[in-house]
Amino acid sequence: MSLTKRIWIILATVIAIGVIMSYIVRNSGEQAGISSRNLVSVTIPKLNLIKQLRASITEHERLLYEYYARTTREGLWEKIKSTETELADQLMAINEGFSGHVMTLPKLYGEIKALQNAIDVNLISNSTDWDQARADLAQLTKVGQQAEAILVTLTKEVEEHAQQQTIRSQQQIQEMVNLVILYTLVIMASALVLGYFTQINIRKTAKRRALAKFPERNPNPVMNLNWQGEILFANPASQKLLKEIYPESENLTDLLPTDFQENLKSWQKNYDGQINFNADIDTKHLEFSLSLLRDLESCHLYIEDVTERKEAQDQLEYQAFHDVHTGLPNRRKFELDLTHHIKHTQACSILLISIDRFKFITASQGYHIGDDIIHHLGKRLQELTASMSCQIDTYRLEASTFCLLVSHANTNEVLYNAKLIQGAMDEALYVNQHSYYLNLSMGYCHYPQDGNTTQGLISNAHAALNHARKLGDSIEAYHPQFHASEQSWLPIERGMREALEKHQFIMFYQAKVDAQSGKICAAESLIRWFKEDGSMMSPATFIPVAEQTGLIIQIGYWIIEQGFKQAKQFHDAGHNIQIAINISARQFQYRHFLDQLSQLIESTQVNPQHIELEITESLIMENADQSISIMKKLKAMGFSLAIDDFGTGYSSLSYLKQFPIDSLKIDQAFVKHLESDENDKSIVAAIIDLAQHLKLKTIAEGVETHEQWQILKNMQCDYIQGYYFSKPSTPDKLLA
Numbered sequence: 007m008s009l010t011k012r013i014w015i016i017l018a019t020v021i022a023i024g025v026i027m028s029y030i031v032r033n034s035g036e037q038a039g040i041s042s043r044n045l046v047s048v049t050i051p052k053l054n055l056i057k058q059l060r061a062s063i064t065e066h067e068r069l070l071y072e073y074y075a076r077t078t079r080e081g082l083w084e085k086i087k088s089t090e091t092e093l094a095d096q097l098m099a100i101n102e103g104f105s106g107h108v109m110t111l112p113k114l115y116g117e118i119k120a121l122q123n124a125i126d127v128n129l130i131s132n133s134t135d136w137d138q139a140r141a142d143l144a145q146l147t148k149v150g151q152q153a154e155a156i157l158v159t160l161t162k163e164v165e166e167h168a169q170q171q172t173i174r175s176q177q178q179i180q181e182m183v184n185l186v187i188l189y190t191l192v193i194m195a196s197a198l199v200l201g202y203f204t205q206i207n208i209r210k211t212a213k214r215r216a217l218a219k220f221p222e223r224n225p226n227p228v229m230n231l232n233w234q235g236e237i238l239f240a241n242p243a244s245q246k247l248l249k250e251i252y253p254e255s256e257n258l259t260d261l262l263p264t265d266f267q268e269n270l271k272s273w274q275k276n277y278d279g280q281i282n283f284n285a286d287i288d289t290k291h292l293e294f295s296l297s298l299l300r301d302l303e304s305c306h307l308y309i310e311d312v313t314e315r316k317e318a319q320d321q322l323e324y325q326a327f328h329d330v331h332t333g334l335p336n337r338r339k340f341e342l343d344l345t346h347h348i349k350h351t352q353a354c355s356i357l358l359i360s361i362d363r364f365k366f367i368t369a370s371q372g373y374h375i376g377d378d379i380i381h382h383l384g385k386r387l388q389e390l391t392a393s394m395s396c397q398i399d400t401y402r403l404e405a406s407t408f409c410l411l412v413s414h415a416n417t418n419e420v421l422y423n424a425k426l427i428q429g430a431m432d433e434a435l436y437v438n439q440h441s442y443y444l445n446l447s448m449g450y451c452h453y454p455q456d457g458n459t460t461q462g463l464i465s466n467a468h469a470a471l472n473h474a475r476k477l478g479d480s481i482e483a484y485h486p487q488f489h490a491s492e493q494s495w496l497p498i499e500r501g502m503r504e505a506l507e508k509h510q511f512i513m514f515y516q517a518k519v520d521a522q523s524g525k526i527c528a529a530e531s532l533i534r535w536f537k538e539d540g541s542m543m544s545p546a547t548f549i550p551v552a553e554q555t556g557l558i559i560q561i562g563y564w565i566i567e568q569g570f571k572q573a574k575q576f577h578d579a580g581h582n583i584q585i586a587i588n589i590s591a592r593q594f595q596y597r598h599f600l601d602q603l604s605q606l607i608e609s610t611q612v613n614p615q616h617i618e619l620e621i622t623e624s625l626i627m628e629n630a631d632q633s634i635s636i637m638k639k640l641k642a643m644g645f646s647l648a649i650d651d652f653g654t655g656y657s658s659l660s661y662l663k664q665f666p667i668d669s670l671k672i673d674q675a676f677v678k679h680l681e682s683d684e685n686d687k688s689i690v691a692a693i694i695d696l697a698q699h700l701k702l703k704t705i706a707e708g709v710e711t712h713e714q715w716q717i718l719k720n721m722q723c724d725y726i727q728g729y730y731f732s733k734p735s736t737p738d739k740l741l742a
Contacts, residue, residue: 013203020196027189030181049168052100053161059096060157065089066118067150070125074139077129086126090119100160114153121146227261227309235270235305247311251288261287261309263294270305274298284312291316329402331377332384340401340409345460347413348453355420355452356463357410358471359387359427362445362478364406366627378437383444384408390430394423407471417452417483424448424481447474451484498551501537506560511535513568515740517732518586518705521715521723528584528618530727531569532734533561553592562593563602570610570617572737577616581741586618588650591625595632600639607643614644620671622650634664641666648705652693663700669724670697674708677728681713694721 066089073082097115125142128135221228227244229237240258252260263269263285273281273296281296291313297306327339335343347354361367361383368376384402387410391398397413412420427446434441449470457463469488474480505511511533518528535543552558566587573585593599607614619640626633626649637647648669672693676686690706697704706718709728718726732740 013200013207016196016199016203020192023192024189027185030185049164049171052164053168055096055099056157056161056164059093059100060154062089062092062096063118063150063153063157066093066122067146070122070146071143073129074125074143077134079126079130083126086122090122093118110156111153114149114156117149118146118153121149226311229258229307229309231305231307233274233303233305235267238304244309247290247309251290261292263287270296289313329384331381332402334384334388334400334402334408336401337403340399340403340411341460341464343399343411344453344463347411348458348460348463351454353414353453355412355415355417355450356467357412357420357424357448357450358403358467359408359410360447360471360475361406362447362475367442375437375440379435379442379444380406382435382437386430386435387427390427391423394426395419396423398423409467420450420452421481421483424450428479428481445479447471447477447479448481449474449484450481456484495551495554498543498548499555499557501543502535502548502552502555502557502561505535505537506557506564508538510537511561511564512736513565513572514734515572515585515737516727516734517740518725518727519731521706521719521726524731526583526732526740527725528586529740530586530588530620531565531572533565534734549590553590556592558590558592559596562590563606566603567606567610570606570612573616574610574612575737577613584616584618584646586620586648588620589625591622594621594625594636600636600643603640603643603645615646618646618648618668620648620650623652626665634666637666651707667702669703669705671705671707672723674728677706677708677714677718678710680717681711687717690718690723691721694723698722 066086069082069086069089073079073086076082093115097111100111121142125139125146128139128142221230221239221241224241225243227247228241229244230239231237237258244258244261248255248258248261263283269283278298278300281298283294283296285292285294290311293310293312295308295310297308299305327335327342329336344354344356346352361379364376364379367379380402384400387400387408391400391410396415396419399411399413401409401411403409410423412423415423428448431444431446434443436442449467449472451457451463451466451470453463456466466484466488470482470484473488474482514532514534515529516532517526518530519525520527533545533549535545535548537543549558552561569585569587573583576583576585596602606612621633621637626637640647646669647665647667648671649665649667650671651673652670670693672690676690676693679686680690694704703724705725705727706714706723707727709715709718709726709730711730714728715726715730
């Protein structure tokens with residue numbers, strides 16, 4: 007029920023109560039008036055009449071006694087007759103207004119009159135009978151007393167009746183007072199209720215007024231249209247937007263889509279409530295909200311200029327699905343597109359492309375050069391794929407990995423296109439006035455032959471790419487056997503965890519000897535895993551699994567701890583043998599690596615100068631700046647540092663001189679054919695010469711023959727290590 011309706015109901019109720027109470031008060035007033043009039047016009051006159059009659063009877067009796075006393079009529083008889091007449095009139099009046107006892111009064115009046123005449127006759131006679139006269143007067147007094155008794159009774163009756171009328175009048179007046187009080191309370195209560203609802207109405211009216219001003223002051227366009235779509239009202243913001251879009255136009259319909267009228271008819275037939283839609287009006291993107299008011303046959307149209315928001319959303323969407331450096335679609339977009347192909351069973355091929363040794367390029371040249379190379383390669387890939395016969399979409403997935411999604415192509419076409427791309431890399435990329443020649447590894451798979459899920463196909467393509475990376479500058483198609491090695495990792499991982507618990511790992515040591523004297527001066531710690539069945543698993547098999555699974559952190563900690571303990575035992579026993587410990591890539595990058603070393607130094611009480619940490623060249627170059635920082639901290643702790651497998655990586659000489667190292671380990675690949683291969687001999691000689699100029703010691707690995715030892719000795723190599731002098735063995739056999 008509306009507020010106005012409630013107010014009218016309250017007013018009508020108050021008026022109805024007022025009418026009813028007025029009617030009741032009027033009737034009560036009339037009754038009180040009648041009672042009052044009866045009191046004034048009837049009761050009081052009756053009492054006066056009775057009073058007059060009593061006075062007349064008394065006066066009449068007194069005159070007759072006086073007449074008896076004077077015995078003369080002179081001066082009295084006229085009064086007596088006058089009093090008699092008054093008695094007659096008064097009796098007549100009483101007779102008209104009373105009943106009951108009043109019927110006795112005329113009889114008494116007759117007796118009074120008869121006694122009056124008898125007394126008069128007796129007194130005017132010549133022989134007055136005084137006894138009779140006294141007897142008549144006595145009788146007159148008796149009759150007067152009888153009349154007095156009747157009149158007293160009448161007086162009481164009249165007074166009682168008057169009292170009843172007075173009480174009735176008082177009751178009626180009290181009822182009127184009560185009704186007036188009640189009505190006053192009703193009026194007051196109604197006034198409070200009306201005041202409450204009026205206050206609400208005032209507030210709602212204020213809100214309605216504020217809402218009425220809303221369209222006028224709304225910063226967004228607001229329009230009111232009739233059921234035919236004609237604009238009846240438009241706020242100032244509508245005019246402002248119109249001028250922004252069409253400065254010369256005065257027609258507000260220009261703000262509406264061209265198909266608005268047609269759509270409005272359809273909406274009116276098929277929809278209720280609110281309809282939201284978007285439209286481009288010239289350069290603006292507008293958002294419309296249409297409210298259909300069927301009961302009013304009217305429409306409210308709200309318009310918002312969302313151009314900036316739409317541009318921001320488009321930009322965010324672009325950034326979400328595109329790579330920032332190349333502008334190419336990213337991994338997320340690739341996965342969506344591949345999922346679309348699978349959903350619609352559209353045959354396609356996935357070709358992953360990776361830049362070989364890209365980490366070393368960024369490490370030596372800086373990340374900004376790496377980003378520029380990625381940008382130029384992405385551009386070249388787009389140019390190449392645009393000229394190919396089949397439909398190809400190019401993506402950058404991550405770091406140095408690109409992807410081609412080839413639609414409706416067979417294996418031969420994919421391989422042919424991959425070779426075209428690989429051949430195009432013979433032409434250098436020019437970045438910041440420098441030329442770069444890139445080698446690309448590629449792996450590919452096909453849908454639906456090699457998988458029917460998005461993640462499965464991506465995994466298979468990566469397996470092919472990883473296989474190609476191992477070969478380097480290669481193109482490989484997916485084969486299920488690529489996953490076999492990865493699947494074999496699971497039992498190895500479980501076995502390593504068990505080996506840690508059951509202490510199946512043991513440490514062997516291989517001697518490093520002075521190249522000139524042949525004396526042992528150091529030993530490299532090498533882990534061995536002997537299973538419960540007595541068989542040994544090669545470190546070349548389980549160490550890569552430990553690296554991939556993260557177990558290398560736990561195993562590496564144990565290796566370092568054992569190496570520290572062994573170095574302490576050697577030196578406590580008087581053996582001046584330094585222990586060399588290999589540090590894995592994952593362990594070197596572990597955030598608590600330095601803390602672990604500090605804890606082990608304290609717990610084992612080893613002298614860090616008796617420890618040499620071996621770090622591979624490729625590990626250092628993954629992030630040269632960070633590696634230099636860590637190595638400086640290791641040197642500050644007192645450790646000796648060696649670069650392991652030197653010559654197999656791609657370290658920059660500019661970085662090499664910055665490394666706080668003590669020695670270079672020449673990889674056994676260069677030592678193996680030292681007697682017969684002049685190139686290997688030249689490389690080894692160059693490394694030794696380089697180390698000497700940098701004031702570094704050299705250690706040659708894999709020395710297995712006397713000839714190799716003599717060549718290295720003549721080249722002034724500092725230390726040698728290999729089966730010619732010592733196979734890996736336990737500490738006691740090492741010293742035997």
